[in-house]
Amino acid sequence: MSDVVSHKCPNCDGPLLFDPETQAFHCEYCLSTFKEGDIQNNDEPSSVEELAKESFNLYSCPSCGAEVVTEETTAATFCYYCHNPVVLKDRVSGEFLPNAILPFKISEADAKKAFIKWANSKKFIPKDFFDKSQIEKMSGVYFPYWNVDAELKGSLKAKGTKIDVWQIGETEYTRTRRYDLIRKGNLTFRSLLKNALSKNAKQNMIESVQPFPVMDCQTFDSKYLSGFQAEKRDLEFQDIKSDIDSELNYYTESLLLRDTAGYGRISQSNCHSTILNQSNQYYLLPIWIVTYKGETKSEPYYFAMNGVTGNTSGILPIDQTKLIAASTLLGSLVAGLVLLGGYFLF
Template sequence: MTTQEVENVKEAKLEFDAECPSCSASIEFNPATGKLTCPYCGFETEIATPEKEEEKVAQEMDFALAEERGNFNWGVEKKTIICKACAAETIYDALQVADSCPYCGSNQVMEASAENTLAPNGVCAFEVTDKQAGEHFQKWIKGRWFTPKAAKISAKPDSFKGVYLPYWTFDTKTSSRYSASYGKHRTVTDKDGNTRTETDWYSTSGFYQEFIDDHLISATTRYDRDMMRKIEPFNLLNNKSYKPEYVTGFLSERYSIGLQDGWHQAKSEIQDHLHAQITTKIRREKHADVVSNLRFSTTHDDITYKYLMLPIWLSSFRYKEKIYRFMVNGQTGRVGGDAPISPLRVTIAVLLSLIVIACIWYFFMSE
């Protein structure tokens, strides 16, 4: 390591002792039972549930009071961990919260927050096992019409890697004042009996309010965002107050997209949502056919956030020397990813579509 890298390495504290009290192996969270389980001797133990109801789930945090809002520079920051089991010293990427020792395989859960970062306040635990993730993958790939039959038969996922990825959720009360034009179509018949559609335009303005609940924003830059969107939604109501026991045995990382940037992205997406909602409101109230030139300004009140760790299975498969990656939602089993496409099947689909269009055209012309 260079001198600069050495200066950036910090000693991290372990949050949780993942050692089995029976055989001293590493215990891990078991999605099938919701308990901590030793894969070697079968020892099981419950994860303690807080007595107070408000401590059982992640609580909304006041956005205005958040002290650390910036992004986290995972490319520079490093941390060193000394394994309790074998005393080996390993340098980790500072974004990692949980991993296993590369020398003896024991599970290690590091402190969830570092200097100048926030700690997660909630976790949605794995409910889908790696075996079930494989079954969901098989159903997914068999249902892809454009994927070659040979790929559907031969595609076998590599070993699954369970990860907890960081997400922000935002709540906000929105109040929007708007103005727009809306049009109503009418049919006009000329003296020759020909008909045409004309639109009468009117102006309108108004006020729209909506409470946005748990708008989800990914807080990592490491993974394909389009693929991550394909496995949404998550059941965010089924979250638990963060405990290191839930992430033991899995990879997990803290955020690289900070709270402030997360909120900027959320505001942009909420703006698009409000545009669609206000358009629908005008069409419904004015019995309009079209809405145009919608302009609105929005104020956000009572902004709160949660920092959640959400469960995802990662894997890949190989077909004709090419690797295709995919993800499985660790709560719902929903699959998203890449798969090979058969040019022949695409050509057949296009030809069938053209034949259907030609038949419809011929039917109307003959009428």
């Protein structure tokens, strides 16, 4: 049995949505507005039967009773029929309860404006990429991350060389000095964010819009998911721990090597580091996304925007017809200039 939650307005029982601009919850039916502290955590879940079918699950919408199809990692979505926002409670509770959430601060309207401005700055984009129906596909999604803090002890041994060259009269002198370099220290790393979702198509979106101001994270409350979609992690910390440890060791060596600046050449460096303390927490962080399949239905193109800072990234499709036409025109122009230049020369 699985729980589906729809957060309701205390005044009219309509669905509540979270507004990034006001950092409050509003009801589209009675137009009431509530701050987080105004809403009691008395949402009664609707117990429904979860039917596993391949990599999808079926839930019943608590508002209209329609079946909602979700992927294994979906934690919040909308009913496709009544558009009621629903939270799949079993995917944000128990072992999957996030330690914190960073609420959206950029509204959907502002995200769409930024998307149009960004796409218009690119060349050779298919016309239908700017269609209203395409822009309306923009979704606000909370993606899962592991937030890692760590303290390390590191030591570095290396060979450093300094070369001085000077000239007296017609004689040039060179002096080479070699040093044994030793660097030691304790290093602290804060908020190393790592993707907690294994889907390759979404990893680029998740990684491309960092950093996030994690100091603004709030204690998790499922009400922040209302009006947005959310993904549940499918990578446990142990699945990526070895990669994180390697990354921390790499950063340690880089910082210790940075302290050897001033030597012309560093060689035979040997670094050893030990992780003294390490902690990790599960966060949900906000991203606005637009995906585009195009005519070939190949790997999707995407636009992603950090839901707090506005950092953008994406991979856009290329209209081959426009590209060929532009290339042909450019080629004709170059050929014409060459012929014109030859005419004047000869």
